Amino acid sequence: MSAPTVTEGGTVVTLTSFADAKEAYRSAELRQSLYDEGEVVMADVLVNLHGREHRDRRRVENRMFRREVFERYERELFPGVVARTLQPYVERGGVDLVHLGHELMLNLAALTAGVDRPEGTAEETARLYAYMMRFIQGATLAHSTGDRAAEAAAVAQALEDWDAEFLAPSIARRRALLAAGEELPRDVLATLLRHEDELGLPHHVIRREVAFFLLAGGHTSATAFVRTVDHLLDRLETRPDERARVADPLFLQRCVHETVRLNPSSPVGRRRALAPVRLRSGVEIPEGATVVIDLHAVNRDVTVFGPDAAEFDPDRAVPPGVAPFGLSFAAGMHVCIGQDLAAGVVARGGADPDAHLFGLVTGAVGQLFAAGVRRDPATPPRRDTATARPYWGTYPVLLGGDR
Amino acid sequence: MSYRVSVDPEVCISSGRCVADAPDLFRFDADEIAEPVPGAPQPADERALDLARACPSGALLVHDADTGEEVDVFG
Numbered sequence: 001m002s003a004p005t006v007t008e009g010g011t012v013v014t015l016t017s018f019a020d021a022k023e024a025y026r027s028a029e030l031r032q033s034l035y036d037e038g039e040v041v042m043a044d045v046l047v048n049l050h051g052r053e054h055r056d057r058r059r060v061e062n063r064m065f066r067r068e069v070f071e072r073y074e075r076e077l078f079p080g081v082v083a084r085t086l087q088p089y090v091e092r093g094g095v096d097l098v099h100l101g102h103e104l105m106l107n108l109a110a111l112t113a114g115v116d117r118p119e120g121t122a123e124e125t126a127r128l129y130a131y132m133m134r135f136i137q138g139a140t141l142a143h144s145t146g147d148r149a150a151e152a153a154a155v156a157q158a159l160e161d162w163d164a165e166f167l168a169p170s171i172a173r174r175r176a177l178l179a180a181g182e183e184l185p186r187d188v189l190a191t192l193l194r195h196e197d198e199l200g201l202p203h204h205v206i207r208r209e210v211a212f213f214l215l216a217g218g219h220t221s222a223t224a225f226v227r228t229v230d231h232l233l234d235r236l237e238t239r240p241d242e243r244a245r246v247a248d249p250l251f252l253q254r255c256v257h258e259t260v261r262l263n264p265s266s267p268v269g270r271r272r273a274l275a276p277v278r279l280r281s282g283v284e285i286p287e288g289a290t291v292v293i294d295l296h297a298v299n300r301d302v303t304v305f306g307p308d309a310a311e312f313d314p315d316r317a318v319p320p321g322v323a324p325f326g327l328s329f330a331a332g333m334h335v336c337i338g339q340d341l342a343a344g345v346v347a348r349g350g351a352d353p354d355a356h357l358f359g360l361v362t363g364a365v366g367q368l369f370a371a372g373v374r375r376d377p378a379t380p381p382r383r384d385t386a387t388a389r390p391y392w393g394t395y396p397v398l399l400g401g402d403r
Numbered sequence: 404m405s406y407r408v409s410v411d412p413e414v415c416i417s418s419g420r421c422v423a424d425a426p427d428l429f430r431f432d433a434d435e436i437a438e439p440v441p442g443a444p445q446p447a448d449e450r451a452l453d454l455a456r457a458c459p460s461g462a463l464l465v466h467d468a469d470t471g472e473e474v475d476v477f478g
Contacts, residue, residue, distance in 0.1 A: 055416050062417040063435055321456050335459040
């Protein structure tokens, strides 16, 4: 359905075809509005900016999101982070996958965002984890099923507390390094401080920007991680002959991409029309209208992904110019800045596994299957009822031991 | 038809996708804005279209080499 509908909130145009969605994402006349309800943590952050303001900040931050940086994370830093995070759960014989996913990705997101953990203790990480989960709640307030005003107030307080405990010391350390002319870590916070004068960012914007990178890096990858394991466990139940394929990172990466296609982190994209827009298909978007990009439908567009588009098929072939993960990472100016870090580079024919970037989610899934992950028959997974988004609330799995 | 590819520096957001995908054709300038590698050949038509389609900001422009008209890479 693409015809405008008039609601209490104004005119809404819902896009369900892949072509319309891609064109909408690339239109400069359609500005981001997915996080309008989540302003407590999302106001003035990169993904919410438009026009010159967005371009200037993205130019600065993109310097940190380069493939050579991703290679260092994927090859040098993250395998050890995953192994250390996983080890106690393997020894214990199991874990809640939802918790593990967020803990793993928090470790990564803290590094990329620039949030120091000087104590290096499990308690300190647990406190940062609690803040991150609160920020996630703030960013997804639009889909909350609870008391949104109370949740927004709790998020605002969490930002203040997190700033005092984690952000302010992280800023102080980087400022001291800058003043001493010493090398800064390659993270978002250091990048912002190095370009502080150029961007003119007040402290409260730096606070939200770093919080955003913490929550976005942690949450989107964590949900993709849990869902990929879920899809793969399903597939191996019906195709046990494919069990050996989980040792192939190219296969695992295709599973991640297929999972992300079927389960975008946000089920919709949303834009607001700054001017009338006419899409090539003839869809008319009036000025001021809200454009809802139904990613669930767009990524199941049978004209692009075939008649079995709704099925999980890691061997699916996609047409030239179409990413195997559909539009889950968006497109256009707001295309996910961490896409290659999380999901790797799309493999072309004859990709060299030694030089290829598989993405951090792929690496984490691979290590989990190497640890013998399987569902806990005594405790089935359950959905998260606190949000309308289709998240898993708990997903107990067994590790190690008898398989 | 023969195409020519250029970068609109006012639109480029320094995503680096063209530099990573086609280092033989694109590089960063001193301000980390993408620019064609001096002296590099023009890419084959299909590659030009692929690179322009992949550019997140739409800064990579494709023109008809004969007429100079901009090509609609999604058309």
